[in-house]
Amino acid sequence: MAPLTMIEAIRDALVHEMERDERVMVLGLDVGRLGGVFRATHGLLERFGPERVVDMPLAEGAIIGSSLGLALSGLVPVPEIQFLGFTHQAFHQIGPQLARYRFRSRGRHHCQVTIRAPFGGGVRTPEFHPDAIEAQFVQTPGIKVVCPATPADARGLLLSAIRDPDPVLFIEPQRLYRRGREEVPEGDATVPFGRLRIARPGSDLTLIAWSAAVELCLRAAERLEEDGISAAVLDLRTLVPLDVAGLVAEVARTGRAVVVHEAPLSAGFGAEIAATLQEECFYSLDAPVARVAAWDSPYPTGPLEAWYLPTLERVVEAARRTAAR
Amino acid sequence: MTGYRILDPDGNLLDGARPRLGPEGAVEGLRWMLLSRAFDARATAMHRQGRFGTYSPVRGQEASVVGSSMALDPTVDWIAPSYRELPALVRHGMPLERVFAGYLGRGKAARIPDEVRLLPNQVALATQLQHAVGLAWGLALQRKPGVVMAYCGEGASSEGDFHEACNLAGVKRAPVVFVLINNQWAISTPRSVQSAGELYRRAEGYGFPGVQVDGNDLLAVYEVATEAVERARAGEGPTLIECLTHRQSFHNTTDNPRLYLPEGWLEQAEREDPIRRLEAYLAAQGVWDDGVRAAVEAEIAEQIEGALETALAMPAARPEDLFDDVYADPPERLRRQREELLGRAGD
Numbered sequence: 001m002a003p004l005t006m007i008e009a010i011r012d013a014l015v016h017e018m019e020r021d022e023r024v025m026v027l028g029l030d031v032g033r034l035g036g037v038f039r040a041t042h043g044l045l046e047r048f049g050p051e052r053v054v055d056m057p058l059a060e061g062a063i064i065g066s067s068l069g070l071a072l073s074g075l076v077p078v079p080e081i082q083f084l085g086f087t088h089q090a091f092h093q094i095g096p097q098l099a100r101y102r103f104r105s106r107g108r109h110h111c112q113v114t115i116r117a118p119f120g121g122g123v124r125t126p127e128f129h130p131d132a133i134e135a136q137f138v139q140t141p142g143i144k145v146v147c148p149a150t151p152a153d154a155r156g157l158l159l160s161a162i163r164d165p166d167p168v169l170f171i172e173p174q175r176l177y178r179r180g181r182e183e184v185p186e187g188d189a190t191v192p193f194g195r196l197r198i199a200r201p202g203s204d205l206t207l208i209a210w211s212a213a214v215e216l217c218l219r220a221a222e223r224l225e226e227d228g229i230s231a232a233v234l235d236l237r238t239l240v241p242l243d244v245a246g247l248v249a250e251v252a253r254t255g256r257a258v259v260v261h262e263a264p265l266s267a268g269f270g271a272e273i274a275a276t277l278q279e280e281c282f283y284s285l286d287a288p289v290a291r292v293a294a295w296d297s298p299y300p301t302g303p304l305e306a307w308y309l310p311t312l313e314r315v316v317e318a319a320r321r322t323a324a325r
Numbered sequence: 326m327t328g329y330r331i332l333d334p335d336g337n338l339l340d341g342a343r344p345r346l347g348p349e350g351a352v353e354g355l356r357w358m359l360l361s362r363a364f365d366a367r368a369t370a371m372h373r374q375g376r377f378g379t380y381s382p383v384r385g386q387e388a389s390v391v392g393s394s395m396a397l398d399p400t401v402d403w404i405a406p407s408y409r410e411l412p413a414l415v416r417h418g419m420p421l422e423r424v425f426a427g428y429l430g431r432g433k434a435a436r437i438p439d440e441v442r443l444l445p446n447q448v449a450l451a452t453q454l455q456h457a458v459g460l461a462w463g464l465a466l467q468r469k470p471g472v473v474m475a476y477c478g479e480g481a482s483s484e485g486d487f488h489e490a491c492n493l494a495g496v497k498r499a500p501v502v503f504v505l506i507n508n509q510w511a512i513s514t515p516r517s518v519q520s521a522g523e524l525y526r527r528a529e530g531y532g533f534p535g536v537q538v539d540g541n542d543l544l545a546v547y548e549v550a551t552e553a554v555e556r557a558r559a560g561e562g563p564t565l566i567e568c569l570t571h572r573q574s575f576h577n578t579t580d581n582p583r584l585y586l587p588e589g590w591l592e593q594a595e596r597e598d599p600i601r602r603l604e605a606y607l608a609a610q611g612v613w614d615d616g617v618r619a620a621v622e623a624e625i626a627e628q629i630e631g632a633l634e635t636a637l638a639m640p641a642a643r644p645e646d647l648f649d650d651v652y653a654d655p656p657e658r659l660r661r662q663r664e665e666l667l668g669r670a671g672d
Contacts, residue, residue, distance in 0.1 A: 025466075051466055056493070057489075057492055057493055057496055059489040059492065059493070061455060061485060061486055061489045062455055062458070062489035062490065062492070062493045064455075065452065065454075065455020065456055065458075065459060065486065065489070065490065066455055066456075066458050066459030066462060066490075066493055067459060068455070068456045068459055069455065069456040069457060069458060069459020069460035069461070069462070069463060070459040070460070070462065070463040070466075071459075071463075072444070072456065072459070072460045072463070073459070073460050073461075073462075073463025073464050073466075073467065073469070074463065074467060074469075075463045075466065075467070077459075092449065092452060092486075093452065093455060093486075096449060096452075097449070097452055097456070100651075101445075102650050102651065102652070102653075103650045103651055104445050105436070105437065105444075105445045105650075106432070106433050106435065106436035106437075106445075106646075106650055107433070107436065107649065107650035108436050108437050108439065108445075109444075109445075110653060141651055141659075142651050142652065144652075144656075164653075164654075165653045165654075166652050166653055166654075194656060194657065240656060241656030241657060241658065242656065242658060244657060244658060245657070
């Protein structure tokens with residue numbers, strides 16, 4: 001297949017799954033006639049009809065709550081929430097309901113539902129559109145949290161998500177939707193959950209990220225190379241399940257780690273990474289685990305965004321300090 | 326304001342009323358109502374003894390719960406309950422011993438059997454209405470038979486999920502029947518605080534019929550529920566049924582209604598008791614008397630004690646129950662946590 005952007009890879013995964021399994025359906029705001037605000041579902045309505053590609057009333061709770069019921073009826077819904085920040089209006093239906101329905105029903109029911117939601121900053125979206133609230137869903141056991149950073153991973157991880165018998169929150173970095181193209185494996189080439197990707201090898205320290213922050217770390221690694229620092233970049237790919245063994249093995253090799261994320265610092269998933277590393281490989285660490293994150297303030301609108309998000313400079317400085325300790 | 330009625334509070338048929346539920350069906354309904362009341366008493370006693378979890382009695386609402394659920398065919402239809410619908414669940418096929426097992430904290434022994442079309446109890450109010458609409462819509466999309474009956478109270482009708490679910494049900498013409506049991510109280514909060522408008526009339530705004538029925542009249546509830554189920558089955562979409570009734574007991578076994586019920590409220594509610602009313606009607610029909618009642622009550626007592634005995638013999642909850650139904654394929658981290666706890670549990 002010709003090289004694809006991430007949005008094309010996501011669309012290709014949806015088409016592939018809808019052709020493979022007639023139970024798969026997509027529903028959400030503007031996913032039909034418009035093809036989604038980012039065109040992720042462009043052409044699906046014409047191809048699969050209005051019973052499988054459904055424009056919904058504007059109610060995030062109903063999109064998720066009815067997806068749970070659709071799954072109980074035997075279908076495989078792939079709801080789109082227009083932006084991850086809007087999941088707050090469906091938060092109860094996602095965490096306490098969808099995620100724990102298997103548990104509450106003592107294993108009688110399961111919910112094969114994949115929620116797709118774009119998020120992330122750097123594209124000057126309005127308020128609530130970029131909020132990186134992924135860690136909130138890590139605190140609701142029963143749902144998996146998947147966050148691709150490349151077109152190939154987006155397709156392969158989305159196939160795995162749709163086929164997973166349990167609910168998956170699949171978050172897509174809007175800044176990378178059309179940033180570049182790459183060769184994407186075709187057919188049933190799934191990418192398994194819980195296996196991190198070494199986005200760039202390195203020997204002096206390890207930058208750890210997911211989603212759009214991986215791209216930032218790759219740029220930081222190039223800059224660090226100019227200083228003679230060899231930085232590895234790890235892409236976690238999935239926060240739940242977390243590849244603890246892979247993380248520990250890679251960080252133990254360099255002894256130094258910096259976690260980078262777009263969410264606010266406090267109780268962000270970076271805190272979980274830092275805690276895990278000190279529990280699992282404290283005696284392999286040569287320096288404290290550093291974190292570069294957004295500030296503990298609300299996501300701003302307009303030009304303030306440039307000061308809010310982790311920048312190349314902040315990542316490079318944190319890496320230099322960590323390498324020097 | 327009483328809503329649609331067939332029987333007056335003394336059990337007399339209203340002029341010209343021709344009940345759809347015959348005497349035999351009404352006796353069956355009365356039996357479920359008596360079972361419910363006996364279960365309430367047993368469960369409350371068990372809670373007082375510290376042997377049972379928190380329990381919310383159905384007392385006062387039996388005609389609403391039983392009359393509506395009797396309109397369903399358990400072989401194709403589903404129930405999405407809240408938490409105060411015990412006789413409906415049992416009539417639909419949930420074994421009584423498993424209900425006991427749930428309140429006894431017996432873990433997996435309380436699981437709803439695979440062939441019973443029943444969703445788990447829901448205490449996050451009105452959330453189950455969204456699931457019910459999705460389930461009903463999904464059945465219709467797959468051309469599968471089946472209607473979903475979803476229960477909530479008047480307190481839950483103030484939740485956003487109530488609106489979202491009704492709205493989507495109307496848009497999709499989903500085969501769902503919303504049974505809103507208005508028992509006048511959300512713990513201590515009276516009906517007047519919940520909404521300034523009539524609850525059943527909200528249906529008009531969603532584009533489907535809403536009916537208000539005397540929820541203490543089994544015959545009336547059965548009739549409006551049957552019509553709603555028939556409409557849903559015929560592809561004509563949802564119905565909202567508001568059952569006007571009373572919570573004659575407490576919110577749950579931790580509540581003390583004496584702190585907030587107005588003087589005389591409970592006495593008034595008891596005068597409109599649904600069991601008393603139905604018994605009077607059936608006695609006038611010549612199919613019910615003290616002898617029949619005593620026999621039925623003895624049978625129910627035996628059924629309840631037998632189910633409780635069976636439940637008490639069921640295996641206790643195990644620490645692995647914490648982990649086994651979280652994911653089909655648990656993350657490595659969760660597996661390690663399971664091993665950690667089980668290692669400890671063996672100490």
